[in-house]
Amino acid sequence: MSSRTSRIRSVKLMLFPFSLEGAARIWLEKEPPRSILTWDDLVSKFINKFFPPSKTTNLRNEITRFQQKFDETFYEAWDRFNDLLRGCPHHGFSELHQLDTFYNSLNSNDQDLVELTHGCTSSSTPAVSSDVAELKDMVRALILDKKNQYSAPLRKSG
Template structure:
């Protein structure tokens, strides 16, 4: 959604309350009026710290880093599960290249070969935008 002369962060800030429910909605309603004036304030310093304490973030980051395709798991199932982990920790801090590298190295050799073939060479030699 774009409005002329209105920064996208202002639109995010305006719409953010409508994306919450349950504990997150209660948390926002308890915040003092005018205590959240910028997107960075709400998302980084308040929301993330409340719902993703450092120990939870570290645990989720470790799960992403240690990801492995299961023996009986198809490529698509592994991809879905990996993306679920990334969504569970939206502030994981891993670059797109790091995410692709982690996922590729977690796959069985047959699925790695399929990705290399689809990429027209070594998958990891490609740039993320080309993949």
């Protein structure tokens, strides 16, 4: 590990307590002195305390089984999907897996919209799956496009 990485981890370790509140802060305060000496110690103990294996499995399953709801817009589905990912920060899914899961969860109209907007084919084909950045850019562009449509002020005619 480089000395820069080591310094970054040391800073994270020092600042981490300031990011906590509630049960997490109480947990850290109850840890025996000098029981957490490295960033890796902290990450391991924190995950074991707040994300036991059964909870992690349930959260990973929720992510894997994600589906866009019938009356849910593309943007709402994207937000909900990202909430699931944030709820399990150690899910271990690659960006490609995340994007592929999201794309495949969309209703056919939104899948068609992604394809038409960006001229691609199904994300499960090897050509698209091999290019994570392209799919990620397409999803982001579509989200920005949808966001701009919803947030554009109404103009008075006249």
